[in-house]
Amino acid sequence: MIRYNPFNPQQPARPDFFVGREPEITEFEKHLSQTIHGSPMNMAITGNKGMGKTSVLMKFEDIGRRNECLTLRLSNYDGNVKNIVDFTDYITANLKREILSRKPVGKKIENMKDWIDTLKPTIGWKDARLTVERQQVVQEMFRERLARLWNETKEEYKAILLLIDEAESLESVEGILTFLREVLQRISTEQKYMVVLAGKLNFPERMSESFSPLNRFFPSSRLAPFNEDEVRSYIIRKLATVDVGIDDDVLQRIAKRCEGHPYVLVAMCYLLFDSLEEKETHLTEGILHRSEEKINARLAQDFFSPMYRPLTPRAKEILLKIASNIKGLEFTFNEAVEWTEKPKNFVSPYFKELLRKGVLNKPERGRYQIFHTLFLEYLKKVAEEGNQKSR
DSSP states (O other): OOOOOSOOTTSOOOGGGOOOOHHHHHHHHHHHHHHHTTOOOOEEEEOOTTSSHHHHHHHHHHHHHHTTOEEEEEOOOTTTOSSHHHHHHHHHHHHHHHHHHTSOHHHHHHHHHHHHHHHSOSSOOOOSSOOHHHHHHHHHHHHHHHHHHHHHHTTTOSOEEEEEOSHHHHHTSTTHHHHHHHHHHHHTTTSOEEEEEEEOTHHHHHHHHHOHHHHHHSOEEEOOOOOHHHHHHHHHHHHHTTTOEEOHHHHHHHHHHHTTOHHHHHHHHHHHHHTOOTTOOEEOHHHHHHHHHHHHHHHIIIIIHHHHTTSOHHHHHHHHHHHHHOSSSEEEHHHHHHHHTOOHHHHHHHHHHHHHTTSEEEEETTEEEESOHHHHHHHHHHHHHHHHHHO
């Protein structure tokens, strides 16, 4: 029989194997308590690709349900949300389905006609933009739907919790976050709705720069890498489920190499465990050594290449110049200009692209950081291969 691997980089962490994120969980629990007691509060979770945003939402979902809230986690908006009216239909339809799925069978059949009626579009949509008057009509329609849904559930649930993953996809729909804020503000005195948005790292920066009311309404928490104790706890708890041990020096090397990045951590552990031979029940330095080539190749294929390849040619060129000259992970904008031998106004727009795509972080004004050492190693290899081809 093939040995079961307790690590899965394709799936978010289950709530029972969740580690860390205590500040975010504490903040969420405070906001949820406020909402349950009639003073709704919302929040946003941000972080680069693979930092565990979906895992955090799954943990919030578990907490919400244990606190007797109707909890709905939403994502995958492609093709479903093209405008604000689509968004209102998407939210209410999914909420209605969640409510219906939790009713007894007889009650489901009894409520089917009313359920279908509430899903029928109330207003037509043709234009890409909303006039002020039309937006007010759509807002009123959405408020009425949310009020109706709350009235259906308030005897059974303490609050309604909406967890909106991949929020950066919604952000591209003009005015949608402002629309959501205005609707939630209007219903907050009578209905108990809480919304948590989760999106990539550039999401709160754009909110704070351009829409300060949004930033106040959805205060953001940026997910930091795991510390060494959290990495150790996660690995040991997972291995305990399959009775496999691990040497302390291997734990240290994994913690150092993954730099606390959740996806990199899980991918490394998956491939390390996959390198165990049939009768081996302990992860040693030798097993880690023989798995390193496979780990580097799979991270490049599954994680780093999909981040690098979609970049524009100029952004790639600038990034590879930086990777070829950098010492460590951090550098300044002026150093990048010097390395690329391009004017500042040429380089600047591509820095925005690199930040937006999550390949660079901006720890402080004028300073930047390639997000992971293993990604830097991948870039150096790409640059070296490109130089060899051009010779």
